[in-house]
Amino acid sequence: MNKIISSASAGTLESSDVYIEVEPSENNEVSVESVVLKQFGDSIVKTAESVLDELDIKNAKVHIIDKGALDCVIRARLETALRRAEKENK
Amino acid sequence: MNKVVNSIREAIKLAGLKDGMTISFHHHLRNGDYVLNMVMAEIADMGIKDLTVNASSLFDIHAPLLDHIKNKVVTKLLTDYMSAGIGHSISMGIMDTPVEFRSHGGRPADIELGRTPIDVAFIAAPTSDTMGNCTGKYGKSACGSLGYAFPDAMNAKKVVVITDNLVDYPLIDYSIPEIYIDYVVKVDEIGNPAGIVSGTTKITRDPVGLAMAQMAAKVIKSSGLLKDGFSFQTGAGGATLAAAKFLKEIMIKENIKGSYGLGGITGYMVDMLNEGCFEALLDVQCFDLKAVESIRTNPKHQEVSATHYAGPNAKSAAVDSLDVVLLGATEIDTDFNVNVNTDSNGYIMGGSGGHSDTAAGAKLAMIIAPLSRSRLPIVTDRVNCISTPGRTIDVLVTQKGVAVNPANKELKQRLVDAAIPVKDIHELKAIAESITGVPQKLKKGDKEVAKVIYRDGTLLDTIYNVPVM
Numbered sequence: 001m002n003k004i005i006s007s008a009s010a011g012t013l014e015s016s017d018v019y020i021e022v023e024p025s026e027n028n029e030v031s032v033e034s035v036v037l038k039q040f041g042d043s044i045v046k047t048a049e050s051v052l053d054e055l056d057i058k059n060a061k062v063h064i065i066d067k068g069a070l071d072c073v074i075r076a077r078l079e080t081a082l083r084r085a086e087k088e089n090k
Numbered sequence: 091m092n093k094v095v096n097s098i099r100e101a102i103k104l105a106g107l108k109d110g111m112t113i114s115f116h117h118h119l120r121n122g123d124y125v126l127n128m129v130m131a132e133i134a135d136m137g138i139k140d141l142t143v144n145a146s147s148l149f150d151i152h153a154p155l156l157d158h159i160k161n162k163v164v165t166k167l168l169t170d171y172m173s174a175g176i177g178h179s180i181s182m183g184i185m186d187t188p189v190e191f192r193s194h195g196g197r198p199a200d201i202e203l204g205r206t207p208i209d210v211a212f213i214a215a216p217t218s219d220t221m222g223n224c225t226g227k228y229g230k231s232a233c234g235s236l237g238y239a240f241p242d243a244m245n246a247k248k249v250v251v252i253t254d255n256l257v258d259y260p261l262i263d264y265s266i267p268e269i270y271i272d273y274v275v276k277v278d279e280i281g282n283p284a285g286i287v288s289g290t291t292k293i294t295r296d297p298v299g300l301a302m303a304q305m306a307a308k309v310i311k312s313s314g315l316l317k318d319g320f321s322f323q324t325g326a327g328g329a330t331l332a333a334a335k336f337l338k339e340i341m342i343k344e345n346i347k348g349s350y351g352l353g354g355i356t357g358y359m360v361d362m363l364n365e366g367c368f369e370a371l372l373d374v375q376c377f378d379l380k381a382v383e384s385i386r387t388n389p390k391h392q393e394v395s396a397t398h399y400a401g402p403n404a405k406s407a408a409v410d411s412l413d414v415v416l417l418g419a420t421e422i423d424t425d426f427n428v429n430v431n432t433d434s435n436g437y438i439m440g441g442s443g444g445h446s447d448t449a450a451g452a453k454l455a456m457i458i459a460p461l462s463r464s465r466l467p468i469v470t471d472r473v474n475c476i477s478t479p480g481r482t483i484d485v486l487v488t489q490k491g492v493a494v495n496p497a498n499k500e501l502k503q504r505l506v507d508a509a510i511p512v513k514d515i516h517e518l519k520a521i522a523e524s525i526t527g528v529p530q531k532l533k534k535g536d537k538e539v540a541k542v543i544y545r546d547g548t549l550l551d552t553i554y555n556v557p558v559m
Contacts (some may be wrong), residue, residue: 016464036465038435039529068464071527 002057008084011069011077018069020081025061028052034066047071051078060085093274094220098252099132101273102210105248107133110140111209114201114246116239117147118214118226118375121173122285125214125252127154128277134163142166144208146197146238146396147443150175151285159184168206170194170441177438180539183555189438189540191431191477194374195400195407195447196545198241203403205547211246213239213266214280218253222271223264226376227386229255231281234376234385235355236265240395243270254280265393288378293335293358294328301489302458303332305510306416309487311340312508313454313501315413320348322368323409323448324416326356326377329458333416334358341367352399352408353444355381355391363390372408374399374444400447402545409444409451417445419459419486421473424515426480426495428457429473431542434466436474436532436556438540446478447545454484454501461488466529467522469493469515474532476551477542486515493518533557 007023030048032041048062060082066074095101107113113133115126126145131154133141143164148155150173158164167189172180180189192200200206215224216231226233231254243249243266251266256276294300306329310316322337324330335358341348348368351359355373357380363371364384371391376382384391400409420440421429428449433439449455459468468488484501486493493515494502505512513521535555542550 036434036529038532040465040527042530043527068466070465070525 002055002086004057004060004082004085006085006088008081010080010084013065013067016068018067018074018077019065020077021063022081022085023061024059026059028058028060028062030062030064032064032066034064035068036066043071044074047074048078051075055079055082057082093222093271094256095273095275098129098275098277099136101250101275102129102132102136104273105210105250107138107210109138112142112144112207114144114208114211114242115146116214116236116242117145117149118233118236118238119231119281119286121149121151122282123149123151123214124279124281125212126152129212130155130158130163134158134161139163140165142168144168144206146194147171147441148176149173152176156184168192170197171443172438172441174433174437174439181437181556183535183537183539185539188538191441191540191542193400193442193446193545194238194396194444195402195409196543198396198401199403199545200547201241201245202397208242208246210248210250211242213243213249213251215251215253216280217255217257217261218251218274219257219259219261220274221259221268222251222274223261223268224251224253225261225263225265227263227382231255231279231283231286232382233286234382235373235393237374237394237399238396239266241397248272250275252277252280254278287376287382292328293332296328298460298489299329300332302460302487303329304336305489305492306333306456306458306487307336307340308508308510309456309485309492309505310337310414310454312504312510313414314504315454316340316346318347320346321350321352321411321413322348323351323353323412323452325418326354327418330416330418331356331358333458334362338362338365338367352412357381360384360391363388372399400444400451407451409448412448412452414454414456415448415452416456416458417449419457419468421470422457422459422468422486423470423473423480424519426483426486426515427473427476428478428480428483429475430477431475432553436534438553442477446482449478449482450545455482457483457486459486459488461490461518461522462526465526467519467526469519469522475542475553479544479550486518488518490521491518
């Protein structure tokens with residue numbers, strides 16, 4: 001199991017991008033704000049959970065602010081944020 | 091005879107405005123308009139209730155109208171377009187009676203045919219003389235054309251001109267003549283010039299927008315319509331303007347002399363006129379300062395009334411002679427129906443304006459739209475609201491290919507022959523969904539908040555409230 005030990009973020013609030021913040025927590029928790037929440041809200045949560053699974057992380061609080069990013073962008077931004085959070089903040 | 095009265099309040103009194111009547115406004119001052127708010131504030135203060143407001147368009151500056159709706163001063167709205175700020179509240183279901191959307195041609199038709207009679211019309215006039223000969227071409231609040239105000243002035247029982255530039259009689263270069271005007275009111279300011287016209291309308295620099303625009307120009311070139319006598323209308327959106335720029339380059343290079351440009355007019359259409367692409371501009375509304383300057387000084391740039399622009403009841407209207415119109419869409423479905431009334435979450439944020447009129451009139455009605463916006467595919471099985479019926483749309487241009495309405499076989503063949511990437515509209519939908527994923531369907535509420543009435547008077551669609559999640 002991989003652990004995140006600090007808070008970190010990735011992405012931007014530009015249209016078609018996503019801004020993701022992560023911080024250590026007891027369990028994985030995912031919350032989503034999105035301009036396409038009604039159309040893709042469930043899908044975004046599912047994507048985030050699958051990224052957490054793939055990276056074998058079980059202690060991340062993930063907050064996603066989505067401006068209509070494609071699935072691959074959400075994956076990349078989340079993975080980046082989590083990798084950053086595996087290291088100490090400097 | 092003296093038509094000049096001291097205040098808006100006095101004009102409202104003299105016009106005999108009472109509970110339950112209909113008043114009207116036009117929208118040439120756009121998001122800089124002070125007149126609707128000034129008039130409504132007086133009416134509310136006078137205690138008049140239960141009015142129908144027939145406004146050719148409503149902008150966010152008209153937000154005080156929402157309070158007048160809550161206070162039952164206004165109980166019904168008729169309009170052709172409603173910006174997102176007003177539309178959002180309407181979509182929450184604040185009115186008991188659904189809003190009626192008409193097109194820029196359907197509105198004057200229903201006024202003239204007596205289906206939507208007006209008791210008192212208020213004309214925001216950048217310049218008026220003391221008898222009400224008025225125009226939008228001059229004055230500090232100059233807006234150019236007053237096209238949409240003509241049917242109101244000509245058919246309302248009482249007509250009040252409100253101006254911030256009162257001049258001596260007679261104003262020679264008038265748009266609307268005194269014969270229709272009952273009262274004239276001078277106020278300090280009818281609007282904020284910064285909101286009335288934009289300095290310059292900018293062409294898109296977005297590569298996707300430019301790719302679509304280039305494709306659109308190529309479609310026009312290959313349609314067989316681009317020859318001497320060509321007539322054209324385009325919207326003021328970034329991609330449609332870019333298409334106009336590419337079209338201009340083709341017309342100049344091939345020395346094609348068009349007949350007229352139509353519509354809401356921007357500086358780009360003025361450039362096309364000045365560079366010999368058209369013989370004339372027919373102008374129902376000016377979008378920027380260059381257009382205002384042109385309509386004031388160039389006799390080839392002519393003001394037209396809303397009826398002359400697009401009236402389905404007119405013996406002929408300018409849209410009926412149109413070759414090509416370039417239009418936008420928030421959504422288009424596999425039957426080519428177009429939505430420009432609601433956004434991707436179902437909130438009202440627009441309206442037909444001249445969309446459905448020009449689509450019906452033009453020989454080639456083109457939609458330019460990216461394959462997806464903010465992860466939402468542009469092509470759907472069924473649009474959330476039909477603003478323009480698919481039978482009047484000929485072609486959809488996206489950055490990944492062009493879909494031709496199957497009813498227009500000749501066009502399809504011409505585009506295929508020109509090596510334009512023609513695809514079935516279902517295929518464009520599939521390409522988009524392969525990139526974005528398949529969106530979940532929106533849930534509609536159960537309260538009718540607006541009806542979309544087609545230019546022939548039939549009901550096109552009904553818009554429901556957006557339920558709170």
